[in-house]
Amino acid sequence: MQTKKTEFFTTPLTRFAPTIADITGVTAPAMSPAERVEEIKDLVLEKTGRPFVERTVIYNPDALGAWFIDKYADMFRPVTSRCPLRVDYLTMFPPKTPVCFGTMFTGATPDQHGIHAYVKPHLKMDSLFDRWADAGKKTAMVSVAGQSIPLLFQGRDIDYFLYKTDGAVIDKTVELIKSGEYDVIEAYVMEYDTVMHMTHPQSIFAKNAARRHVRGFERIYEAMKESYPPQSSFLAFAPDHGVHREKYLLGNHGKNIPEDMNLSHFYTVI
Ligand SMILES: [Zn+2]
Secondary structure (H helix, E strand, O other): OOOOOOOOOOEEHHHHHHHHHHHOOOOOOOOOOOOOOHHHHHHHHHHHOOOOOOEEEEEEEOOOOHHHHHHOOOOOHHHHOOOOEEEEEEOOOOOOHHHHHHHHOOOOOHHHHOOOOOOOOOOOOOOHHHHHHHOOOOEEEEEEOOOHHHHHOOOOOOEEEEEOOHHHHHHHHHHHHHHOOOOEEEEEEOHHHHHHHHOOOOOHHHHHHHHHHHHHHHHHHHHHHHHOOOOOEEEEEOOOOOOEEOOOOOEEOOOOOHHHHEEEEEEEEO
16 A cells, blocks of 8 residues: 555554563563554564564664655665564654654653653663663663664663674674574664765665665674574564755754654564
8 A cells, every 4th residue: 555645654653662572571661651563462473472582683773764765665675575564653753863762762752751852861761671671681782872872771781882883783783693692682873864964865875875774684684593593583673763855955854744754664573
């Protein structure tokens, strides 16, 4: 079914955190809503025969919105062909990175987590990272240093691996997967966002950056397939918000428009 460009998606991004809590076998973060993304739970049950998985990798490439993925469907085929489930979310307003990731890992709305702009405070409220740590799950955050996720969710009882470049993030993520030491790994990369702000969302440079995010996903997928027992782990391709091109020609995001607010995630059990 073709989605009209002007339509807003409806499933709120707040449902991601409690659903991921369920399928990783931990209690939901305190501010999560009661509603779940039932299709994710169904996928896990169908593929593993159980309501939860043994290992989880959440891959967070910044700013790859639904329209971009649909427009460049061939570019994203390595993701979409490996993921039987696509979930369309309405991200949080304003669609800025810390606002959206603040919600993605807590289940809280911006009014509840208090981030309404491009600011990156130490967010002390209950999050998936706290739930995983409390449940004794060995958890790694692998990220570009100084960015929203490591700043918001600093000081948790998890292992932090922070680097200057996306390439180092992917290399380390693959290494940690192959080590078999971690129950949960979160990996954040950001080149597309950086480049589309400097150029525009469909520039050659931005598209090359997006291709590298797809390649990163492929490497993570292959490492999981090689290292984890079959049908036991969950992989999420989980961006935070979309983007648009301003009249002054550069790429941007932060408006209440479908281009910025409509978000698609892709999920698979490996
Ligand atoms: Zn972002």
